[in-house]
Amino acid sequence: MRFRIPNHVDFRVVHDEIVVLDVRSDLYLALNPTAALIWTMLSNKGTLEEVVAELTDRFGIENSVATTELHRHLDDLVARGLLEPVDA
Amino acid sequence: MSMWDRIDRLIDIAPTLEDLRAHGLHLLAAQRWSQQGQAIPDVLRDEVRATAIADLAARTLLIRIRTILDGPVLLIKGPEVATRYPTSTLRPFHDLDLVVQEVETAQQALLAAGFISMGGEQWFTHHHHRAPLIWPGLPLAIELHESFWGPTWMTCPPTEELLATAVPARVNIDGIQTLSPHYHSILLAAHSWQHVPLRRVLDLIDIAVMSEGIDRKALDDVATQMNIGRVWGAMIRATDALFLNQEVQSWSLRLWARHLTGVTRRSVRAQYLNRWLGTAWAPDLPTALSAAQSIMRDDLGKWFRDYRRRVRNHFLQAP
Numbered sequence: 001m002r003f004r005i006p007n008h009v010d011f012r013v014v015h016d017e018i019v020v021l022d023v024r025s026d027l028y029l030a031l032n033p034t035a036a037l038i039w040t041m042l043s044n045k046g047t048l049e050e051v052v053a054e055l056t057d058r059f060g061i062e063n064s065v066a067t068t069e070l071h072r073h074l075d076d077l078v079a080r081g082l083l084e085p086v087d088a
Numbered sequence: 089m090s091m092w093d094r095i096d097r098l099i100d101i102a103p104t105l106e107d108l109r110a111h112g113l114h115l116l117a118a119q120r121w122s123q124q125g126q127a128i129p130d131v132l133r134d135e136v137r138a139t140a141i142a143d144l145a146a147r148t149l150l151i152r153i154r155t156i157l158d159g160p161v162l163l164i165k166g167p168e169v170a171t172r173y174p175t176s177t178l179r180p181f182h183d184l185d186l187v188v189q190e191v192e193t194a195q196q197a198l199l200a201a202g203f204i205s206m207g208g209e210q211w212f213t214h215h216h217h218r219a220p221l222i223w224p225g226l227p228l229a230i231e232l233h234e235s236f237w238g239p240t241w242m243t244c245p246p247t248e249e250l251l252a253t254a255v256p257a258r259v260n261i262d263g264i265q266t267l268s269p270h271y272h273s274i275l276l277a278a279h280s281w282q283h284v285p286l287r288r289v290l291d292l293i294d295i296a297v298m299s300e301g302i303d304r305k306a307l308d309d310v311a312t313q314m315n316i317g318r319v320w321g322a323m324i325r326a327t328d329a330l331f332l333n334q335e336v337q338s339w340s341l342r343l344w345a346r347h348l349t350g351v352t353r354r355s356v357r358a359q360y361l362n363r364w365l366g367t368a369w370a371p372d373l374p375t376a377l378s379a380a381q382s383i384m385r386d387d388l389g390k391w392f393r394d395y396r397r398r399v400r401n402h403f404l405q406a407p
Binding site: 010014017023026028 | 118119122133147225226
């Protein structure tokens with residue numbers, strides 16, 4: 001599964017964080033280094049499997065834990081309109 | 089060694105974060121420390137995030153303003169100058185300064201479209217810009233300019249001339265323009281000088297990036313036409329001395345630029361004194377004396393009002 005950043009979302013990379021602005025709602029938020037890593041990988045057309053592999057490798061966590069936490073995070077971003085799934 | 093390498097050296101010798109902030113170098117310092125693997129203080133991380141939000145908000149607001157206003161819109165200073173930095177989030181800014189043809193009409197159009205005045209209209213009747221506006225939820229003020237702030241003896245080109253020579257802004261939004269780099273460089277120097285001569289390193293970086301690649305004679309000519317040739321000369325010499333390592337020839341700069349080369353803060357008293365002494369860069373003695381009188385009257389008036397308020401507060405708080 002892949003995701004894309006909608007046209008109404010703009011972002012800036014600042015060091016290891018990312019600041020995101022939804023220009024429709026004027027909502028902005030800062031992504032911490034882990035969320036910024038996920039955002040960067042997905043915006044570079046990375047797949048969920050690749051992100052999970054990176055998270056398990058980098059943080060030494062179980063694959064199932066990484067998958068669960070990643071889905072929870074992505075559901076939140078999608079619900080806020082900051083990410084869009086592009087295929088199932 | 090590039091200008092940015094020299095700025096890194098200045099960051100390294102700055103005594104404290106407060107000194108870096110006073111010189112507008114704190115965001116550049118955060119980047120340097122991040123690249124070196126050093127910890128960035130939480131308060132500075134907050135400022136980095138705030139600048140990134142301001143940078144994003146600037147783009148959103150400019151697109152919105154462009155759809156509301158007819159006629160030319162020129163973006164000047166902060167966000168436009170920031171596009172000439174290695175990344176636009178390395179230069180702090182807190183407002184959008186715009187030049188438009190019909191300021192009052194534009195101000196009313198923005199208010200009608202949902203922008204909100206930050207208040208204090210009475211203070212801006214004779215000011216160089218109208219009362220700041222904000223869009224609810226976005227942390228950036230918008231200031232519409234009808235003139236430019238600079239030394240009292242400056243002859244500013246008419247708005248028509250500035251609009252006629254405008255160029256597309258580097259923020260790259262359709263219909264948003266900016267001043268020609270010639271005028272922009274000189275007006276940045278004039279604005280900075282009127283605050284306090286040789287105020288901070290950031291102002292000199294702004295001048296350096298804006299004037300890069302422009303024939304110096306052409307810049308000198310523009311400054312002379314605007315009657316601030318001596319002010320421009322002092323600013324560009326200080327810029328060269330700081331970033332090109334050229335020897336500082338002038339006694340005034342050797343005396344004045346120590347806080348720049350050491351990245352330290354001037355005391356409040358020194359800032360007032362320098363504002364008054366800065367009038368000596370007027371083209372002639374009568375103009376300098378008149379400007380000094382005007383600045384001293386303003387500064388002493390402010391100081392007296394502040395003193396009176398503190399005395400009043402002291403007695404109000406007394407048991």
